[in-house]
Amino acid sequence: MNVTLGHHTRHYRTVWFEAKTNRVHLIEQRLLPHRFEIVATRDFRETARAIRDMIVRGAPAIAATAAYGLAQGVLAFRGSNLDRFTAHAESVYQTIKSARPTAVDPVNAMNQVRAVMAGGETVGEQQALALAAAEQFANESVEHCRAIGRHGAALIRRGLNVLTHCNAGWLACVDLGTATAPIYTAQAQGRKFHVFCDETRPRCQGSTLTAWELAQQGVPHHVIADNAAGHLMQRGEIDLVIVGSDRVLGRTGEVANKIGTYTKAVLAHRHGIPFYVAIPLSTIDWTLKRGFDIPIEEREEAEVLGAWGVVRGSRFKVQGSKLGQRVFVQVGNPTSGARNPGFDVTPPELITGIITPAGILKPKELWPRRRELGW
């Protein structure tokens, strides 16, 4: 999507590869929204570290980064011994895999690259195929978001107020995003509407990342505290909710997503407001039988008791921090503990539709149509 620095507007993906220098380029997402910087990794170890340290985040974005990282690693191999090359490729694969051991998307992405690569007969051929496969993976990922955008844009009629939660935006993908794809597509079709971004405590991905994205694209929007959506719905100020998801159960239609999603779905249901979930097909888990069995990770207590931000104004200066560098402030009572579940599960009866690259489906339609959806 577009990023404007000074007077200069440029189109960026979250991750791209420069073959000439064998570098993977990434937006340094930890500095947003306060600073925009590009990181170029010099080898696959640096790429793995960028994944581990969350310079890049969001399943589709990590997946593409892993695919490029594998290509980067095998392209650095010098020589023509295929056995040695294969051993090297395996070591690259394992290094990148171990950067985020619980994530499934980077592994799937690297498996695709590896399968294509295996069709080459020489080291050179395999190297060329790895690069082509990584590029194809990233391009297909963007194509999925484009298809989500095409299907979802029709929901955003002129003048509507759309609520979104957390960041399922282009920063989490290679481009366009999932929940944001209908928004950017409707905007490109010339429609005027307005977006409310939930702040999304405790990590504030809504007020930091989604709000930054929308501001860069010129989409009219306001950030709200997570507490405010219910009141706005009650007053008729929200017409449509679109969120992303970390995992949709193909068997039940249940949706796991960032903590607070369930609350918004309950509120939308009470007010008769349509509630949509936008996902690529790779987000569907066809094996798990019950949403209750989705592991809900408890994150650290400090996130709830504090916040990351930059100190502004002339009254205060933070020593030891660069301009625009974020610091952590303790907000809540330091002798209190906190509970910090990272995700929640929304049942299918609260979900109007699931926007996929294959069209908009009812949650209960997933399982009967599992064959055409790739299961």
Added chain:
Amino acid sequence: MNVTLGHHTRHYRTVWFEAKTNRVHLIEQRLLPHRFEIVATRDFRETARAIRDMIVRGAPAIAATAAYGLAQGVLAFRGSNLDRFTAHAESVYQTIKSARPTAVDPVNAMNQVRAVMAGGETVGEQQALALAAAEQFANESVEHCRAIGRHGAALIRRGLNVLTHCNAGWLACVDLGTATAPIYTAQAQGRKFHVFCDETRPRCQGSTLTAWELAQQGVPHHVIADNAAGHLMQRGEIDLVIVGSDRVLGRTGEVANKIGTYTKAVLAHRHGIPFYVAIPLSTIDWTLKRGFDIPIEEREEAEVLGAWGVVRGSRFKVQGSKLGQRVFVQVGNPTSGARNPGFDVTPPELITGIITPAGILKPKELWPRRRELGW
């Protein structure tokens, strides 16, 4: 309630008067939870300023402060000319009234003091009556909270998990609090239970004030992000909700309270969890006919886009701030706007009961029983 500093535990009210020095003493609430400090105002002008600058906040606490401030002002009068004394008393009254022009409680409190004072025939008698009336006002305010606590404590059975929102605690009152009175009373009765405090963005009164209160009283508790209550209810981890209120409509049973209260009521209703509102009778508005007509103040956008906290750790030091002094950090995207409604309105069908000093009532019982409730 109790406050422990070092090894020393003492009982405090939020506001008290020292006749010997003619000073009003207040807890400096803007420094909590990071520092506990007492402010002693030297004259009624300083007391008015303390109200205006929110050293003290919460309707019952401000009301008692205004009552003491009026007594402080009239006690400072030297001479025996009753006309001059009365003019002086009027000027004190107006100065304190203008400190928070929209608040109705300080005016009601001062009217009570003034009415009692008028019974005196000399300056000395009126001064003595003013002080006695202010003390009585504060003591009655505590009595109301005690009665709320007696009625409400029966709801908190052993082992329950209680959710509360914002701060309707003793810091907002003279002592004990409204929503917290049942909690402290049940604890004093020896019952074991656990409290979840909503963080209550954007001003975080839950994670700062309520969590500090509960920690000081030794009530087991955890802070949660406002997003987390729905998930915890879904998993059966919340049994009871108790909140305070800024205004309850006597005619309809609607409840205006801190933004996010409505959301919690909707969630509790869905999960069959009892939802109670604890208030003194002075919170009931007998005149307004529709909750929709309650003015919902929009606060400043910066609150939503940032947070107040203290910078901790050796890595960063904030120049120009004293140890433990709070600084404001910009969290969200600085080029985005925000909507920041301060309150919302919960309809009576979502409210199990209203805990008053006169007992626990259904929202729809208020109007038929208006005579005995003081209308």
